[in-house]
Amino acid sequence: MGRLSARILAATLLVAIVFVAAPGRAGPHGVLEQALVDLLSDSGDKAEEIAGKLADLADPNALPALEALCDERLRKGPDGTLYIEGQDRQTITYAVTGEKATPSADALGKVEMSNALRRAVLPVLAQLRLGSPDRQVRLAAAEELAKRGSNAVAPLLRNAHDHEKDAGVRKALALALAQLDLYSENRERRLQALGVLGELGGAEMESELVRLTSRGDDGRPLEADEQVRTAAAATLRAIEDRARVVGILRDVTHGISLASVLLFAALGLAVTFGLMGVINMAHGEMLMVGAYVTYSVEVFFDQRLPSFSHWYLAAAIPIAFAVTTLLGILLERLVIRHLYGRQLETLLATWGISLMLMQSVRLLYGAQNVAVSNPPWLSGGVELAHGWVLTYNRLAVVAFVVVVATAVWSVLRYTTLGIKVRAVAQNRAMAACLGVPTARLDAWVFGLGSGVAGLGGVALSQLGNVGPELGQTYIIDAFMVVVLGGVGKLAGTVSAAVGLGIINKLVEPFAGAVLGKIAILLLIIVFIQRRPEGLFASKGRVEA
Amino acid sequence: MRASHALPEAPLEIDPELSGVVREATALRDPPPTPARLALWVENVTVSFAGFKALDDITLEIKKGELRCIIGPNGAGKTTLMDVITGRTRPTAGAVYLETREHEISALPEWRIARMGVGRKFQRPTVFFGHTVLENLELAQAGSKGVFANLFGRALSRERIDEALQTIGLTDLRDQRAGVLSHGHKQWLEIGMLLVQDPKVLLVDEPVAGMSQQEMEKTAELLSSLAGDRTVVVVEHDMEFVRRIAQKVTVLHEGRVLAEGPLERMQEDPRVIEVYLGA
Amino acid sequence: EKSESKGPAASAAAAAPSALPVRVEKSGPIKVGILHSLSGTMAISETSLKDVALMAIEELNAAGGVLGRKLEPIVVDPASNWPLFAEKARDLIQNQKVAVTFGCWTSVSRKSVLPVFEELNGLLFYPVQYEGEESSFNVFYTGAAPNQQAIPAVEYLMSKEGGGAKRVVLLGTDYVYPRTTNKILRYFLHAKGITDDDILEKYTPFGHSDYQTIVADMKKFAQGKRTAVVSTINGDSNVPFYKELANQGIKAEDLPVVAFSVGEEELRGIDTKPLVGHLAAWNYFMSIDTPENKAFIAKWRQYVKANSLPGGDKRVTNDPMEATYIGIQMWAHAAEQAHSIDVDAVRQAIGQQKVRAPSGFDIQMDGANHHLHKPVFIGEVRADGQFKVVWKTPGPIRAQAWSPFIPESSKKVADWTFPWACGNCTEPKFAVVTKELANAR
Amino acid sequence: MDLAALRERVRALGGSGRSIALGALAFGILVVVPVLNVLPSVDSSLHVPDYLIPLLGKFLCYAILALALDLVWGFTGILSLGHGLFFALGGYAMGMHLMRTMSGEGVYRSDLPDFMVFLDWKKLPWYWLGFDSFPFALAMAILVPGALALSFGFFAFRSRLRGVYLSIVTQALTYAAMLLFFQNATGFGGNNGLTDFKRILGYSLRASSTKLGLYVATAVTLIGTYFLCRYVTSSKLGRVLTAIRDAELKIRFCGYQTTHYKLFAWTVSAILAGLAGALYVPQVGIINPSEMQPSSSIEIAIWVAVGGRGTLVGPILGAFLVNGGKSWLTSSFPSAWLYALGVLFVVVTLYLPQGLVGIGEALSARWRMRKSA
Amino acid sequence: MLEVSDLNQFYGGSHILWNLALTVPERSRTFIIGRNGVGKTTLLKSIMGLLPIRSGVVRFAGIELGSRPPESRVRLGLAYVPQGREIFPDLDVEQNLLIGLGVRRLARSREQALEYVFRLFPALAAIRRRRGGDLSGGQQQQLAFGRALVLEPTLLILDEPTEGIQPNVVHELGDTILRLNEEEKLTVLVVEQKLPFARRIASRFSILDRGRCVASGAMSDLDDELIRRHLVV
Numbered sequence A: 001m002g003r004l005s006a007r008i009l010a011a012t013l014l015v016a017i018v019f020v021a022a023p024g025r026a027g028p029h030g031v032l033e034q035a036l037v038d039l040l041s042d043s044g045d046k047a048e049e050i051a052g053k054l055a056d057l058a059d060p061n062a063l064p065a066l067e068a069l070c071d072e073r074l075r076k077g078p079d080g081t082l083y084i085e086g087q088d089r090q091t092i093t094y095a096v097t098g099e100k101a102t103p104s105a106d107a108l109g110k111v112e113m114s115n116a117l118r119r120a121v122l123p124v125l126a127q128l129r130l131g132s133p134d135r136q137v138r139l140a141a142a143e144e145l146a147k148r149g150s151n152a153v154a155p156l157l158r159n160a161h162d163h164e165k166d167a168g169v170r171k172a173l174a175l176a177l178a179q180l181d182l183y184s185e186n187r188e189r190r191l192q193a194l195g196v197l198g199e200l201g202g203a204e205m206e207s208e209l210v211r212l213t214s215r216g217d218d219g220r221p222l223e224a225d226e227q228v229r230t231a232a233a234a235t236l237r238a239i240e241d242r243a244r245v246v247g248i249l250r251d252v253t254h255g256i257s258l259a260s261v262l263l264f265a266a267l268g269l270a271v272t273f274g275l276m277g278v279i280n281m282a283h284g285e286m287l288m289v290g291a292y293v294t295y296s297v298e299v300f301f302d303q304r305l306p307s308f309s310h311w312y313l314a315a316a317i318p319i320a321f322a323v324t325t326l327l328g329i330l331l332e333r334l335v336i337r338h339l340y341g342r343q344l345e346t347l348l349a350t351w352g353i354s355l356m357l358m359q360s361v362r363l364l365y366g367a368q369n370v371a372v373s374n375p376p377w378l379s380g381g382v383e384l385a386h387g388w389v390l391t392y393n394r395l396a397v398v399a400f401v402v403v404v405a406t407a408v409w410s411v412l413r414y415t416t417l418g419i420k421v422r423a424v425a426q427n428r429a430m431a432a433c434l435g436v437p438t439a440r441l442d443a444w445v446f447g448l449g450s451g452v453a454g455l456g457g458v459a460l461s462q463l464g465n466v467g468p469e470l471g472q473t474y475i476i477d478a479f480m481v482v483v484l485g486g487v488g489k490l491a492g493t494v495s496a497a498v499g500l501g502i503i504n505k506l507v508e509p510f511a512g513a514v515l516g517k518i519a520i521l522l523l524i525i526v527f528i529q530r531r532p533e534g535l536f537a538s539k540g541r542v543e544a
Numbered sequence B: 001m002r003a004s005h006a007l008p009e010a011p012l013e014i015d016p017e018l019s020g021v022v023r024e025a026t027a028l029r030d031p032p033p034t035p036a037r038l039a040l041w042v043e044n045v046t047v048s049f050a051g052f053k054a055l056d057d058i059t060l061e062i063k064k065g066e067l068r069c070i071i072g073p074n075g076a077g078k079t080t081l082m083d084v085i086t087g088r089t090r091p092t093a094g095a096v097y098l099e100t101r102e103h104e105i106s107a108l109p110e111w112r113i114a115r116m117g118v119g120r121k122f123q124r125p126t127v128f129f130g131h132t133v134l135e136n137l138e139l140a141q142a143g144s145k146g147v148f149a150n151l152f153g154r155a156l157s158r159e160r161i162d163e164a165l166q167t168i169g170l171t172d173l174r175d176q177r178a179g180v181l182s183h184g185h186k187q188w189l190e191i192g193m194l195l196v197q198d199p200k201v202l203l204v205d206e207p208v209a210g211m212s213q214q215e216m217e218k219t220a221e222l223l224s225s226l227a228g229d230r231t232v233v234v235v236e237h238d239m240e241f242v243r244r245i246a247q248k249v250t251v252l253h254e255g256r257v258l259a260e261g262p263l264e265r266m267q268e269d270p271r272v273i274e275v276y277l278g279a
Numbered sequence C: 001e002k003s004e005s006k007g008p009a010a011s012a013a014a015a016a017p018s019a020l021p022v023r024v025e026k027s028g029p030i031k032v033g034i035l036h037s038l039s040g041t042m043a044i045s046e047t048s049l050k051d052v053a054l055m056a057i058e059e060l061n062a063a064g065g066v067l068g069r070k071l072e073p074i075v076v077d078p079a080s081n082w083p084l085f086a087e088k089a090r091d092l093i094q095n096q097k098v099a100v101t102f103g104c105w106t107s108v109s110r111k112s113v114l115p116v117f118e119e120l121n122g123l124l125f126y127p128v129q130y131e132g133e134e135s136s137f138n139v140f141y142t143g144a145a146p147n148q149q150a151i152p153a154v155e156y157l158m159s160k161e162g163g164g165a166k167r168v169v170l171l172g173t174d175y176v177y178p179r180t181t182n183k184i185l186r187y188f189l190h191a192k193g194i195t196d197d198d199i200l201e202k203y204t205p206f207g208h209s210d211y212q213t214i215v216a217d218m219k220k221f222a223q224g225k226r227t228a229v230v231s232t233i234n235g236d237s238n239v240p241f242y243k244e245l246a247n248q249g250i251k252a253e254d255l256p257v258v259a260f261s262v263g264e265e266e267l268r269g270i271d272t273k274p275l276v277g278h279l280a281a282w283n284y285f286m287s288i289d290t291p292e293n294k295a296f297i298a299k300w301r302q303y304v305k306a307n308s309l310p311g312g313d314k315r316v317t318n319d320p321m322e323a324t325y326i327g328i329q330m331w332a333h334a335a336e337q338a339h340s341i342d343v344d345a346v347r348q349a350i351g352q353q354k355v356r357a358p359s360g361f362d363i364q365m366d367g368a369n370h371h372l373h374k375p376v377f378i379g380e381v382r383a384d385g386q387f388k389v390v391w392k393t394p395g396p397i398r399a400q401a402w403s404p405f406i407p408e409s410s411k412k413v414a415d416w417t418f419p420w421a422c423g424n425c426t427e428p429k430f431a432v433v434t435k436e437l438a439n440a441r
Numbered sequence D: 001m002d003l004a005a006l007r008e009r010v011r012a013l014g015g016s017g018r019s020i021a022l023g024a025l026a027f028g029i030l031v032v033v034p035v036l037n038v039l040p041s042v043d044s045s046l047h048v049p050d051y052l053i054p055l056l057g058k059f060l061c062y063a064i065l066a067l068a069l070d071l072v073w074g075f076t077g078i079l080s081l082g083h084g085l086f087f088a089l090g091g092y093a094m095g096m097h098l099m100r101t102m103s104g105e106g107v108y109r110s111d112l113p114d115f116m117v118f119l120d121w122k123k124l125p126w127y128w129l130g131f132d133s134f135p136f137a138l139a140m141a142i143l144v145p146g147a148l149a150l151s152f153g154f155f156a157f158r159s160r161l162r163g164v165y166l167s168i169v170t171q172a173l174t175y176a177a178m179l180l181f182f183q184n185a186t187g188f189g190g191n192n193g194l195t196d197f198k199r200i201l202g203y204s205l206r207a208s209s210t211k212l213g214l215y216v217a218t219a220v221t222l223i224g225t226y227f228l229c230r231y232v233t234s235s236k237l238g239r240v241l242t243a244i245r246d247a248e249l250k251i252r253f254c255g256y257q258t259t260h261y262k263l264f265a266w267t268v269s270a271i272l273a274g275l276a277g278a279l280y281v282p283q284v285g286i287i288n289p290s291e292m293q294p295s296s297s298i299e300i301a302i303w304v305a306v307g308g309r310g311t312l313v314g315p316i317l318g319a320f321l322v323n324g325g326k327s328w329l330t331s332s333f334p335s336a337w338l339y340a341l342g343v344l345f346v347v348v349t350l351y352l353p354q355g356l357v358g359i360g361e362a363l364s365a366r367w368r369m370r371k372s373a
Numbered sequence E: 001m002l003e004v005s006d007l008n009q010f011y012g013g014s015h016i017l018w019n020l021a022l023t024v025p026e027r028s029r030t031f032i033i034g035r036n037g038v039g040k041t042t043l044l045k046s047i048m049g050l051l052p053i054r055s056g057v058v059r060f061a062g063i064e065l066g067s068r069p070p071e072s073r074v075r076l077g078l079a080y081v082p083q084g085r086e087i088f089p090d091l092d093v094e095q096n097l098l099i100g101l102g103v104r105r106l107a108r109s110r111e112q113a114l115e116y117v118f119r120l121f122p123a124l125a126a127i128r129r130r131r132g133g134d135l136s137g138g139q140q141q142q143l144a145f146g147r148a149l150v151l152e153p154t155l156l157i158l159d160e161p162t163e164g165i166q167p168n169v170v171h172e173l174g175d176t177i178l179r180l181n182e183e184e185k186l187t188v189l190v191v192e193q194k195l196p197f198a199r200r201i202a203s204r205f206s207i208l209d210r211g212r213c214v215a216s217g218a219m220s221d222l223d224d225e226l227i228r229r230h231l232v233v
């Protein structure tokens, strides 16, 4: 009897506790949650001021909610209550209190993000994060505020700047601060700001600085303060000088990247055409096949091995190489081998083959492009200087091409394979009479060339689109590079690619992409006029 | 337009891009009276390939109507010398004159030198593979070589060609594609082409290589008969052959003239024996 | 039977229904031409239009066809080759005797077939957004005119929720559609008080695949003022562009890119996670949440499965597909109403047609200028490759075939109804006639 | 007359058997087709329907183009991957004329071509002047490609550019030109090119009679081209050209200025290409930069190779077969036609080393054998 | 060593070799002589497998060669110095020599092989890095000879080896052939037009005339009668 009553008591107590714990709109968090709700319900035009309110609260409790909002983990209950879905996508907590909550994720509506919302929220988030223990987070926050700071945050920034230990973050904060101080009434601050900008600043404030240094229509300087004007001028100069240097470096790195692409497009051809003399119009399609293999591997990983899906590339490389090599050998055996000594006919046959390969891909994968994503470790890039970003995927491609080219080169250099291939290309019968197994050699070498093209496909899939037409977009450039370098000269191919790439990128900024391309082509024409056998011509006695 | 240069009646003017060289070449040595009777002479010609000197400041004079043999070790520079004379190789230094000091030819294009009457047989027989023996001869035949002349021109008379066919003994192979001829026949065909081209100076590089004893003798006769109204320069390693034709022999060695004179003297010459003839 | 127009006197007036009446069979299945590139550079976009057209026809046939006659699709492949487009058009009309043709994507292909359709008085439904500046008696434009896509998009970008852009980058592939659109936009921006030094116009050659420099320049240009990018980059170049964009760390909230040629189909070829927030402006999005759209998508999915089309469940719907779908239905309605598939009859009847489009609106064909009244949606790219609609017009808006922003064309009127009967006149063609008639009385 | 000369004649005629076949072909193209288009009633099975006329006309243009390429490739050994450019230039010249003759009928009712109005150009750029006159345009269609070829060839051949190097340079040339013409600013209508022509020499381009006229004109030109090429190749000059192909150095030692010979063949070829382009435009009704795509130039080489390089009939056959096949297959097997074409190319290379004419030769050889047996 | 029996060879329609029979005894130095165009080169090419034989049997060391490709014949021990040198123009002298290295998996290392050739032809040592195409005719001829020797053949087939070579080297060449024949038990089959050379070196001769082997025997049996009948033009 007593036991029973005890149990009831316990139960009621429990219920009571739950009740008390369950937070209503009222209470300490009410304001915050209200702000959040407003923010989300708003169509966008008032977002910023609401966010402003939110910022003024400066309530650390908002942090998790906003973070969740940004990576779309914020959930909305039917009654409008906000919940947060944990990183693990399992646990559900109340947005504001952070207490565990009962409802399951799928019972709740998503809260979708939009640019307007992001623009409103990010600065707020940044403010809240300024105090974060994590250096990276603080840095990001500082940079965010540099982009979208409002005068309101100036004191915050200053405070943070004064207490900041880490040099990098200090810089970022200083920069952010300077951009705000530039507009302050306090002359000292302005001058200081100008100093900072002159030291660290990029083009962000250029227009403002220009305004400060220029004169209005009435001929009077827009900036009354003499000292500020001169300082601004100096700063502007400093920034521009920095920008000029960076600009050149940037163009060169871009050029190198473009060179790596050209080289990858041409390398396989340098073998099949350069060494073997097959006018290989199907080369482009080998690139394409390589790219599609990459795609298929990615799909396979996503479906079968999702946990390793970031590493699909590692698998794609050997597979693509194998597939294209085999394909190459197959082609050589079935078609090309019958055409030795009839070089021009290879043009016709390989053209036919390329048509068939393209159509096959269309029927298999559809005519549309397929998406090959950069794995996380190839996404994004490092910003070496303001406006000078090295993207990881391009860096990777450059590295990869160096590796592959060296590999091919050393195979040809340090085995007798190289000379044997060239011997066969120059005089098939005689090579046979010296015991060179011409048939097998041809198969292998054509396989090699195709395989390298396949690797090229893998690389290109990380930069451009993967579709049935992929090959066509590269084949012309490929031939140009190989020929420009001098047929049969691997070194020539490499230097041609590098030359074209860099020149192209140095020309483009002021000629524009289209005229730039035209200029390059004309350059090629003139150049070959000067050196009718390509860069690395083997000049000597011409056979009569 | 330039094409008109090729018209037969067009005088032997110099390519604009070359005239400079020529003028300068002639200006340099303001002509001492042209040594008469000289068909061809080479003055201090040097040819170097990437440092290596194939011809080293060589000077050589060949009289009109002379039959000169040039011998010398492999790689001595004999063929290179012919390359220089025919304009296939540009000398690094020196000059080559044809008949008069006015004709400094070392800078002229091959086709113009050929039109000035220098004919050449290559060391390894070179003929037009796609064409028949007959067509090969027709192509080589003297006559206008200009574009439009050949576009509208009538076929030339064939006596000379048939004659040549007789001489080289290919009459019944006249319709064979030259590409399929045997090595020796190619040799003969090229000699035939040289005949119909009817040059003033013949440069013949190893005519009897791959010929049998009797053919060698025949060739010897042929060349000797040509000498006199034509100038003939022969490069050959077959001493037997040289003995048959030679009036005067020049021995090249490492791009220089080692010795020059009648064959007998050469055969005694210890240096020649040492580098070339052997014991 | 031969053409009456011999000798110099031949009239070449665009609106001559007389020229070579092509005799369309009176019985048996109705032939419908489908003129989309299935190979070559444009196959990437056009193939699915062919598919959706076949689907729509199948649907109509299932419902008993048109005028009680089945529709027989005649598919040809102009192979992205413009002269071949013209040849195929002639083949369809004159040889196959099709009642109507659905096709073309690029402006140049349309321009290439236009004379053929006008000469043979054929009927073409053109389903793709384009630069306008055209109105043909024989063509019905079911895609957007600039004022149904470009202008609203830019307006949005300049609006507060759109980010209040004060600077604009006009980026495009170097051919007519981008050049024209950007020209119109430039006039428009001037009207909005944006000066030339706040406009950066850049073009890349066809199939350009290296956007390092351009993206870097955009970034630089974007410093200091709120900036937005209007991209008319075409086809294949989009992937490298967006990859570069993502990897150079350009965020949509900082520098939004609105594209006019990128829809769900194109996004399939791009890894969209890094592109979240960038925009596109269309008259239809697959993500639009209406019963009509649900049905449309379901039908499409079903059709893809049934015919095991390549791509399978990855296949999506997009604006030009919707436009094709609308076009076919609209033609069918018109034919039914006209009780004939005769081109002139259908043309007469189509003016009043309304179709409830997947976008959820009642889309109407403008009998006057042969363009559709279409709603405009602006969507932000979502991680799943779909678009989140962030803005839309309250209702369909009328197309302006001739842009009011371009001086020469602002005067022009496209009106194929009496008394204008002209696609590009500055005064009614038959005004004179009517006056005379009046005087006569 | 002696044997050799007679042999020459025979070679010129290319064997009586073949010449008969050729005559028949010419007759068919030039007479039968038009007659069958005009005379029989539309429903009769003999009737050649109207839509075929421009199509065949187009093929004839391609045939001329192929012949032009064969003159330099097949006979002189210069593989040009830029003939599309000369073709297009000829085409543009004609296109510009057609645009000028319809001034005032464009959508803007302006005296200027529409695209200029649209780019608000106030006056005609200088390089458009004179194109109102047909003779001038025709002259340009010949002179512009010719002059370009002459100047380009002069430098290329003088610097002894040969083989793939020359091919690539020509390709670069046409590629650059394409990009240039793509630009609206260049003044040739950007990538839309020139289109929507109304009439030629006052005759409506829509009138089937005009079409037939154009067709016949093209046919005549083709036959003319054929005879021109045959004369050139069977003249001694022709033999020099082939000699240049086989052993250029040697022929120079025989006293031939090879540069001039190449230049001649090259320029003539370019002019023929331009002519083909000029005839092509009014029949297909559009000219735009895509004609200058490197790939379309490669395709020309493909026609020649398929038909038979170094012969005069080959290119014509090749052009007809490949393009005819393309036209037919793209309508009949829109999704599989590339396979068919691809297989065709591979098969031809593998089993017909001398291209289609190879078949004819083989057959005639067998026939001769049987006769002798 | 090598046996050729009723070999027939055609080029297209034209019949070049007529049931030709030829035997090359072990360690013999057999010389084939004959006028131009009688088919000497054709015969050698047929033996090397460069021309598929239409009918007849070619047996080497008891093995029927049938339609084996050249490379496998080389592995059996044949080596061939063609008429007209056939040097690889774009490979330098050393590379030309090294192509055949290791084909027969024999003792010699790279260095040994080169050293061996350069001892025979000192002229080549000086120009080891020069492009084959740049060499003079004679240099090429020497190179071709050396290139064949790198294969360490048991039967060496030479087509007019003395062509274009300077007299003293020709003489040494002869000595070399004799020495190889002596020391390394090398069998040689030579096509040669120059009788003096043949007389000095050959142990046996065969005369070809119009595609037939019309006479053969020990070199001593080669009398003026035969020469007049078959060699005089």
Ligand SMILES: Nc1ncnc2c1ncn2[C@@H]1O[C@H](COP(=O)(O)OP(=O)(O)OP(=O)(O)O)[C@@H](O)[C@H]1O
Pocket (backbone or CB within 6 Å): A539, A540, A541, B049, B052, B053, B054, B072, B073, B074, B075, B076, B077, B078, B079, B080, B081, B123, E127, E130, E134, E135, E136, E137, E138, E139, E164
């Ligand atoms: N382009 C070149 N580069 C380098 N060396 C060369 C070149 N051309 C020729 N030589 C060298 O120049 C020398 C002379 O060659 P040339 O052909 O004139 O000799 P030759 O006297 O004709 O010999 P042979 O009697 O064997 O024909 C040779 O050593 C040759 O290797």
Ligand SMILES: Nc1ncnc2c1ncn2[C@@H]1O[C@H](COP(=O)(O)OP(=O)(O)OP(=O)(O)O)[C@@H](O)[C@H]1O
Pocket (backbone or CB within 6 Å): B179, B180, B181, B182, B183, B184, B185, B210, E011, E012, E014, E016, E034, E035, E036, E037, E038, E039, E040, E041, E042, E043, E083
């Ligand atoms: N590829 C070929 N096609 C047709 N006939 C050929 C071919 N090669 C050679 N011939 C013919 O075969 C015959 C023999 O040629 P081959 O080269 O064997 O003669 P040879 O005895 O070597 O003469 P030489 O002593 O001049 O080298 C010659 O008449 C030649 O015309």
Ligand SMILES: [Mg+2]
Pocket (backbone or CB within 6 Å): B078, B079, B080, B123, B205, E136, E137, E138
């Ligand atoms: Mg020599």
Ligand SMILES: [Mg+2]
Pocket (backbone or CB within 6 Å): B182, B183, B184, E040, E041, E042, E083, E159
């Ligand atoms: Mg021989």
